[in-house]
Each structure stands twice: as C-alpha cells, then as structure tokens.
Amino acid sequence: MAATIRDVARASGVHVSTVSRSFSAPHLVNDTTRSRVMAAADALGYRPNRAARALTTGRTLNLGLVVADIANPFFPPLIKAAQAHARSGDYHVFVADADEDPRAEEELIRTLTKQVDGVVLCSPRLSNEVIVRLAADVPFVVVNREVDGLPSVLMDVARGARLAVAHLRALGHTRLAYLGGPSGSWTSRQARAAAGIPVIGPNQPTAQGGADAAEAVVAAGVTGVLAYNDLVALGLVEGLAALGVRVPEDVSVVGVDDILPGRLNRPKLTTVAMPTEAAGRTAVDLLLGAADGPVTLPTAFIVRESTGEAPR
C-alpha cells in the first residue's frame, strides 16, 4: 500500500492538515516544520493522490484530448504540443481515440468528464447538439470545428484551398475536383466551399479512402485534384499508379495537412500545411483561460512534386 497523508502526519508528528498545507499552501507553514514534513514524505515515498484531492478541490489537474483517429499523422504533433504546453501548468493530458466513431466519441467524453478539468475535441464527428449537451458538464474547446458558444481553434483551410486551386489553374488545369472527406467534417465543408470546384466523395479520411477514389477520378476525367488530406492524397497517388496513371505527369494532386509521410513520399506532396503545434498549444490556452474567443490560425501552401503542368 502506498503511503497516505496520514502516514506522513504520524511520521512527522504533526496533524494531517499541516502535511496537506505543506504541499498545497507551503507559505502557511513554518519552514522548519515543512522541511520535517517533506523529509518524512519522501522517506515514505509519499505522493499526494490527485484523484482524492480532486474530490474536494474540484480540480483534477488533468485535461482530456479526444482525437478522431490517432493513426492519422495529423494528430500526433498536435497532441505533443498540447501535452508539452499543459505540463508547464502542472496539468497532464489524457489522450483518447474515438476511432472515427461518434458513439465511441460520446462514450469517451462521458467517461473523461469527471476525471478532467477540460476537454479538447479534435475534429469531432459528433453533431452540434450532442456536443453542446456534453459541454454542460465540463469545459470544452473544439479544434477544426465551429460549435455555437464553444471556444474553438480553427485553421484557415479556406485560404489554403483557394491557393491550391489558383496554383492548379496557373499550371493550366481546367478540369478540377475536390476529393471530399467524411460528411461530418467541418474542414471538408470549408475547403469545398472555398475551392468552388466539383466534388467527388465523401471518402474515408484514410489512404484507403483515397485509393478507392482513384477510379472515380479517372472516370471524371479531371487532371487536377485537391484532396481532403494528405493521407487521402497519398492513397490516391497509389490508386492512380495501379491504374497506370502517373502523378504529376497525368494528374496533379494537392493534399492538406503536411504530414510527415507526405514529405517523404515520392512524389513529395504539394500540400496545404496546417499549424498543428500552434493549434495544440492554443487549445490548451483556451481551456485554461489563458486566451479566449474563437481563434483562426494561418495555413501555408507548399509546392512540392505532386503538381505540374496540365497535360495537353
């Protein structure tokens, strides 16, 4: 059994309240007493039980972070940044993977609710109503989504989409298409609206989803594609190759996210880079009240090897 505050009190000959204060309000206890307490504490290997503390203070010093799919390379940098930033405020971050499943997502949030002081929801697939209802129990910050009264961190994907389309047009492409993401995706709606080109989809937001769409792209006769994200773009390149279609010679492909695989792959993806680290930090700031209001972060357009002149 781990040592409790009572063990420490006994060992150092003071009342439990003095031990408690030694840890959570050091200025209220005499220096010599406190050092005696501390000595006893680490002789016993005592560490305050955060869960028990939460019961009285109402603060758990934990934050929850729910992502749509942890296997999507888009999220890890965001998670890392959020975690690092939270740690500076003595907070810890619990990550949970909703697996692109709204029901799982809701259940996860419910479980998290009582054990954290706030939740960051990344690219949630839940409906607005459900999110608002859940937000009654614990502070929320939503990333890549706009929900009524909730603080949110957005990325300016619309501008990225416009730049991508302009880039393709400048290269002589006239038949363009947007390879859409899941129907519940805010990012997908934003990009689609800004791009103003025909849509193929919805598609799974995975490499498989992109590969599956290759035939439809060929059938539509388009030569320039803006994909929902890099994963879809990579899958599409793959699928097109299987069909004997070359990128960028026959078809130009633009991704979104600037994930690592996209930077390593041949051809390296032309893409809209998302400010994932900044988003992670900002989300935590919003949660801890260090900032507020909806925040929109800038994106960048990066030209690499997956786009080229339109074929004649």
Next chain:
Amino acid sequence: MAATIRDVARASGVHVSTVSRSFSAPHLVNDTTRSRVMAAADALGYRPNRAARALTTGRTLNLGLVVADIANPFFPPLIKAAQAHARSGDYHVFVADADEDPRAEEELIRTLTKQVDGVVLCSPRLSNEVIVRLAADVPFVVVNREVDGLPSVLMDVARGARLAVAHLRALGHTRLAYLGGPSGSWTSRQARAAAGIPVIGPNQPTAQGGADAAEAVVAAGVTGVLAYNDLVALGLVEGLAALGVRVPEDVSVVGVDDILPGRLNRPKLTTVAMPTEAAGRTAVDLLLGAADGPVTLPTAFIVRESTGEAPR
C-alpha cells in the same frame, strides 16, 4: 453542478446506499425500487463519479499506456487495439507520450499511478531499476522490453533480423550494416545481436535520424542496410537520394515495423512486420490477469521494393 448520488437518493426517496447498489450490485435491490432509482437517475442525468468510486474500491477502471513517441506510426495501431480491447472490460485507456525522454516518462508514470489500475509501458527508455521501483506502486506490463519480474510482450525481432540478413546475403550483398536505434532500446539490442553485422549508430529513431546516417553509410561502403525501424529506413532512403545514391540499385534497405508510410512510399520498404495490434491486446490481457508470463509474438518478413541485387 452535476447530479450526485445524493440528488438521486432524494429524488427517488431512498437512501444513498440503495442508489449505489442499484448501480454496482443490482441483484441486491428490489426490481421496482431499482427501476424507480434508475428513472430518477437519468431524469437528473446522473452518472457515477469514477474517481470517487475509486477512492473506496481501489479500482479506477482506467488503464495507462505510455509510449515512447506517439508520432511514431508504429504506436497508433497498438494503441487502438489496446483501447478497443480494454473497452470490452469497461476499462478506459489513457495514453501519454513520453517524447523519448526518460525523465518525462518517469514523471508521467508517477502521475498516472494513482489514477489507473495498471500501466502498459511501450518501448520504455527508462533503466531497469527505475522501472522495477515504479512497478511497486502499480501493475506494469512492458512491451518490447524485458524487465526482471515484470510480465512483458515481446516481438520476435531477432528472427526478423536473421531473415533480413539472409535475404540480403542471398541477393549477393556482402558488406552489410545495422543502423542502430537509441541506446536504451531493447529492440535495437535484439536485432543487432541476431543480425551479427557491423553497427552504425546509435541514431535517433526518426526519419531525421536515418537521413543523418546516410553519409556514414556511404562512407562505410556498405550495400545492404538493416535499419532500426521503418522511419529510420525512410529517412535513410531520403538522405541517400540527396547524396545521389539510389535505392535499391546502389544500396538495399530493410526496415522494421511495417508502418503505413513504408507501405506507401516509393520505393516501398522491404521490412520486418511487427504484430502491433496483437501486442496491444495481449498487453491489456496481461494487465487484467486474463493471461500471464512473458509472451513472444511472431514477426513476418515482407519483401517489397527497397531491396535488390547487389551492384557489381
């Protein structure tokens, strides 16, 4: 304020203990009473507070999962599998990222300790002594590492390494090298020992680490390389390309892990596939006592495009 057990008791005209039992020991309470309690409970939106419950029962119904680096595509499938498997036992999994930093890792574990019933440590960078000491406070399962008395889930990377070396030799390569991982890595030691070829490293277990090693590989004049993992292999391919060295024409490269980017990349990586999902499930089983003892899971060797005949 969220509803507590007392609110429900008041609303349904019974004692709190009856409400408690309605949830955690239904057979002890009369059917009609229980349905009245349940009705009141969901009218109020009551959900038991898991943290408070943990205080008396000692069971949190949470599991911790600490990974060396969440951005490494090796981990997400393992995480997903562990999470899905845990959920079937009403357990939830909290994921934490140690960021390849032993100090952060230890701190994370300490924080997690009181809030979970067990911890899965994936590819820990901590020393054996520290791990053993921490294991006194909470059940541990270690993945990809052997630690004294602790249950562990291992992957048969030694066999994979032997197959890889045999494959390269069969292709006519005589000058081989192993591109090692971090010094604390069990996997790295296993593979090195089994491969029995000169080592270049240690290297960062990232694409950058692989790219950085490209010059050393060229300088050593080797034509066949077994890399610590796919990320390193991908980085190496990248770094070699920058030096004008082609893969597989000039140098053959074998990775380990079979991560998605390796499957998509050109050239597609020849690699040792790791049973990550099985490892995630098995780790949870060990933690929950549904299985025991060290478990070694089989690996598979997959030939793709990054290996070819040795140049003459």
Next chain:
DNA sequence: GGTGTGCAGGCAACCGTTTGCATCGGGAGG
C-alpha cells in the same frame, strides 16, 4: 501589566461513493 496582532497548527466537516453491519417486516416451519 493588559491588550491587540498575527503566525502556526489543530480540529472537524466535507467531497461522492462503497460496504459491513444493523434493522425491519414477512413468510415458512415447527
């Protein structure tokens, strides 16, 4: 010398839930 002030630390209630034990009423068995 009496009074005021402020610091240290003890006391006990409380956070939300579980659980061993006591109580109570009713039905079965003698």
Next chain:
DNA sequence: CCTCCCGATGCAAACGGTTGCCTGCACACC
C-alpha cells in the same frame, strides 16, 4: 403462536485529501 431466516433497506464509517474556523502562543505596543 413463536422462532428463524431471508430479502430489502437504512446507517455510518471509511477512502485520501482540503479548508474554514478556532485556539495557543509570542511579541510588541501603550
């Protein structure tokens, strides 16, 4: 009719901390 037993529920003490309030004390001031 009296026990005995059992099912259903209430009671209260935990679990490991925090915190408002009170007390005791030393010191300084008038």
